[in-house]
Amino acid sequence: MIKFVILAxxxxxxxxxxxxxNRLLPVRTGLTKFLIxxxxxxxxxxxxxxxxxxxxxxxxxxxxxxxxELRALVGVYAARDQKxxxxxxxxxxxxxxLSATPAVREKFTLTEILSVSSNPFSKNVVINKGTDxxxxxxxxxxxxxxxxxxxxxxxxxSAVIMxxxxxxxxxxxxxxxxxxxALAVGTGKINRLELKHVxxxxxxxxxxxxxxxxxxxxxxxxxxxxxxxxxEYNPGDSFMKVHARPFTDFSKTREILMIWRADxxxxxEIKNNTGQEQEADK
Amino acid sequence: MEExxxxxxxxxxxxxxxxxxxxxxxxxxQWVLHRPEWLALTFIHWGLVSxxxxxxxxxxxxxxxxxxxxxxxMGQHALGFTIVLFLxxxxxxxxxxxxxxxQLFLLFLVLGTYLLINLxxxxxxxxxxxxxxxxxxxxSSLLIWPLYHYYMRLFHAQKKSF
Numbered sequence: 001m002i003k004f005v006i007l008a009x010x011x012x013x014x015x016x017x018x019x020x021x022n023r024l025l026p027v028r029t030g031l032t033k034f035l036i037x038x039x040x041x042x043x044x045x046x047x048x049x050x051x052x053x054x055x056x057x058x059x060x061x062x063x064x065x066x067x068x069e070l071r072a073l074v075g076v077y078a079a080r081d082q083k084x085x086x087x088x089x090x091x092x093x094x095x096x097x098l099s100a101t102p103a104v105r106e107k108f109t110l111t112e113i114l115s116v117s118s119n120p121f122s123k124n125v126v127i128n129k130g131t132d133x134x135x136x137x138x139x140x141x142x143x144x145x146x147x148x149x150x151x152x153x154x155x156x157x158s159a160v161i162m163x164x165x166x167x168x169x170x171x172x173x174x175x176x177x178x179x180x181x182a183l184a185v186g187t188g189k190i191n192r193l194e195l196k197h198v199x200x201x202x203x204x205x206x207x208x209x210x211x212x213x214x215x216x217x218x219x220x221x222x223x224x225x226x227x228x229x230x231x232e233y234n235p236g237d238s239f240m241k242v243h244a245r246p247f248t249d250f251s252k253t254r255e256i257l258m259i260w261r262a263d264x265x266x267x268x269e270i271k272n273n274t275g276q277e278q279e280a281d282k
Numbered sequence: 283m284e285e286x287x288x289x290x291x292x293x294x295x296x297x298x299x300x301x302x303x304x305x306x307x308x309x310x311x312q313w314v315l316h317r318p319e320w321l322a323l324t325f326i327h328w329g330l331v332s333x334x335x336x337x338x339x340x341x342x343x344x345x346x347x348x349x350x351x352x353x354x355x356m357g358q359h360a361l362g363f364t365i366v367l368f369l370x371x372x373x374x375x376x377x378x379x380x381x382x383x384x385q386l387f388l389l390f391l392v393l394g395t396y397l398l399i400n401l402x403x404x405x406x407x408x409x410x411x412x413x414x415x416x417x418x419x420x421x422s423s424l425l426i427w428p429l430y431h432y433y434m435r436l437f438h439a440q441k442k443s444f
Contacts, residue, residue, distance in 0.1 A: 003338050003339070004364060004368045007339065007342045007364045008361055010342075010357070010360075011357035011361035011364065012357065012361070013357075014346075014356045014357030014360065015356065015357040015361075017356070018356040018357065019407060027346075027350075028349075028350040028356060029350075032350045035347055036347060036350060039299065039302055039303060040306055043303050043306055043307055044308075047308075115306060117352070119351075119352040119353070119354070121404075121409065122352065124353065152353065160353060167409065168409070188411070188412065190311050251311060
């Protein structure tokens with residue numbers, strides 16, 4: 001009985017400490033790194049093994065075909081890259097003439113999803129890179145061309161990425177067709193976002209594409225986020241009920257691109273070190 | 283019901299590790315809400331069959347692990363599992379252990395309390411889950427219990443045969 005009371009009190013003390021300020025982050029990180037990560041890795045092992053054997057035994061013809069296609073693709077990208085370089089140089093020159101701040105440069109790295117959150121009420125995944133590879137809290141994650149989410153917490157060898165669809169997540173987006181802004185908030189359901197604060201006078205219809213607006217300084221602007229699924233309006237409500245489907249298919253993505261933006265990643269890291277930057281975009 | 287010893291040292295820990303693996307095993311999106319509370323079931327099981335070997339501190343620590351795994355506030359599941367085991371130990375002596383109905387009733391009560399406290403903490407920290415989906419796990423846990431309880435016998439000390 002006494003043991004129970006003491007443990008309950010410790011739990012409550014922990015919760016009080018952890019609430020809002022994340023004072024127990026070192027404890028959490030330590031537990032994740034030394035006890036949870038090994039179990040997660042073991043549980044994920046059969047999937048990796050299956051993937052590996054499948055690749056190992058795949059047909060030679062198929063592989064060479066894939067190889068040919070990829071080579072062709074590299075050629076296309078190289079050509080595009082060339083064009084991009086000349087444009088970037090021109091841009092730099094023009095900016096220096098205008099004495100404007102240099103444009104944002106970005107660096108990417110590819111990471112693999114290690115496990116999907118087992119908590120049904122939060123949408124996040126664990127990736128196989130952490131602070132050792134320069135991942136920081138608040139870092140933007142992409143899947144292909146589209147925005148995937150942001151880093152929620154990080155350990156030396158793994159990191160938790162919060163998906164766009166998590167209930168705690170919100171991102172400011174812009175309608176490609178009209179340029180009007182809205183807030184895309186996660187619903188906690190897979191592949192479903194809700195656009196909040198859409199006034200009834202706003203021009204919005206099913207099929208409208210939304211890209212990140214870049215407001216809030218966290219997400220880079222003009223990356224595809226979601227496409228409108230349904231627009232409902234109940235007379236008497238002040239806002240419309242707009243559901244959208246993210247461009248990223250969260251049920252199929254296995255690889256995530258982490259992105260570094262040259263200009264303010266250092267700034268974010270400083271905030272991260274002081275333990276203040278938890279939900280930068282909220 | 284007489285007390286049964288674990289089959290070997292670390293049997294309880296091993297069963298908890300298995301339950302942990304079951305908890306983080308990736309499953310189809312449709313079934314996520316129906317995932318039984320494996321760890322709570324494990325603690326209830328050991329609380330029932332081997333009360334002197336079940337440790338509240340261990341349950342608390344495993345709860346802390348789940349908190350760091352789920353990203354929930356530190357102490358939420360720790361408190362939850364401590365309550366689960368404590369209630370089981372408290373109510374165990376009032377049950378006829380061979381009656382599955384009484385066991386299921388205890389399970390319902392303990393899991394209900396556990397989930398309700400979790401829900402309160404989620405509510406206070408501003409993460410209230412939407413809809414009835416939150417409670418599905420009670421029924422899947424109740425359904426899986428007889429099978430789980432049966433197979434947990436693998437971890438019990440075996441009676442000597444002649």
